[in-house]
Amino acid sequence: MPLVGIIMGSKSDWETMKGASDVLKEFQVDHEVKVVSAHRTPDLMFQYAKEASSRGIEVIIAGAGGAAHLPGMVASLTTLPVIGVPVQSRTLNGIDSLLSIVQMPYGVPVATVAIGNARNAGLLAVRILSIKHEEFRIKLEKFSEEMRRDVLNSVLEG
Numbered sequence: 582m583p584l585v586g587i588i589m590g591s592k593s594d595w596e597t598m599k600g601a602s603d604v605l606k607e608f609q610v611d612h613e614v615k616v617v618s619a620h621r622t623p624d625l626m627f628q629y630a631k632e633a634s635s636r637g638i639e640v641i642i643a644g645a646g647g648a649a650h651l652p653g654m655v656a657s658l659t660t661l662p663v664i665g666v667p668v669q670s671r672t673l674n675g676i677d678s679l680l681s682i683v684q685m686p687y688g689v690p691v692a693t694v695a696i697g698n699a700r701n702a703g704l705l706a707v708r709i710l711s712i713k714h715e716e717f718r719i720k721l722e723k724f725s726e727e728m729r730r731d732v733l734n735s736v737l738e739g
């Protein structure tokens with residue numbers, strides 16, 4: 582049963598959103614990936630957000646670009662934590678996506694990662710899951726230690 586739902590406004594977002602799925606695979610987190618759009622498929626978005634919790638989903642990662650309403654609208658329909666990924670847009674470089682996702686009104690929070698940084702969304706989802714699932718906390722500690730060692734072992738030629 583998937584613990585994380587990765588959704589995105591369009592299949593054109595997949596190149597970015599794949600980063601979240603890759604991280605979840607690395608941490609062996611069961612997850613699902615779907616295209617759901619607040620604009621183009623509002624009924625599906627409503628159903629997805631309403632049913633996610635009862636299907637066993639514990640965290641939703643939602644990516645969208647431009648007028649990126651999907652993460653906020655999903656957050657308004659569920660009490661699950663929603664992590665928003667601003668997808669880089671062609672015309673405004675993702676500033677539009679970022680502001681659409683991050684500027685939520687009080688009461689409906691969306692945890693927003695940097696433009697295009699779906700990998701961090703995956704990692705944040707693992708951190709949230711680790712509160713309840715001990716195995717992910719252990720993997721996160723190993724991950725942080727490896728990152729620390731990589732930095733300490735950096736050799737620069739100059």
Ligand SMILES: Nc1c(C(=O)O)ncn1[C@@H]1O[C@H](COP(=O)(O)O)[C@@H](O)[C@H]1O
Nearest residue numbers: 590591593618619620645646649650651
């Ligand atoms: N922002 C949204 C929503 C939404 O927020 O519901 N649905 C689609 N889109 C975005 O439109 C962009 C262009 O989509 P197309 O490439 O399909 O034209 C995508 O980045 C998508 O996330």
